[in-house]
Amino acid sequence: MIINGYLARLGTAEYEASPDGERLVRLYADGPAPGFERIAPDRYRRLVLVGDLDWFGYARTVATWRELPVLVLAEDNEDMTVEYLGGIGPLAVAAGFTRVEPGVYQGVVPRSEVTDQRQVRTS
Template sequence: MRDGYIARWKGVEYDSSPDGMHVRLYSPTPGEGFVQIEENRYRRGLPLEELDDFFYVRTTARWRGESFYVLGENGNWMRLEYTGNDPNAVGILGLETYDVGVYQVWAPREEITDIAEEYI
């Protein structure tokens, strides 16, 4: 499940993070200009203008008729964050309060539908 910045450089997509007018690319394998920062993690900085593309991606899904972001998965369970605005849905679905106005839940994978990536 992807949720974060993605940079495309030389036709390859990398997890990334913005840093002003530069972007840090992360790779699990060594590559041209990448420096190892820990085991199986390499980083390279590039100016924004050298990238093929730079965007944010989130994974979305539906559970029990409502819309959610997919935050992660563990075995046959998926961690979801509610994106709707129906105050009744929070109680009906048994969502946990994560922060003010932010509700999450662990849901069985077999109940989740319409999984898709949303590019921002």
């Protein structure tokens, strides 16, 4: 599963999250849960203090493609959309990535060539 965004753990449950100022965090759930309010079909939200969370941070799904470090952005049955993380523009272009903005190179690669996929978390 590809995760690129804020997450929070409250008790034993982990939620998609987003900061709301310096002291608050919005937690999101796909179904009803205690303390959550319905904000759209299959979307529920709860506002909590950062200090009440067991963990809050950012998660990214990273991997390796042909020995190059990449961020996994999306996937389908056969391919993955990835962003090169190596910081060497000429190497990214030589590998077939497209420059989407200064210093950012992305491409669609065969899923079978992507290895070492893992989630990296920062607090």
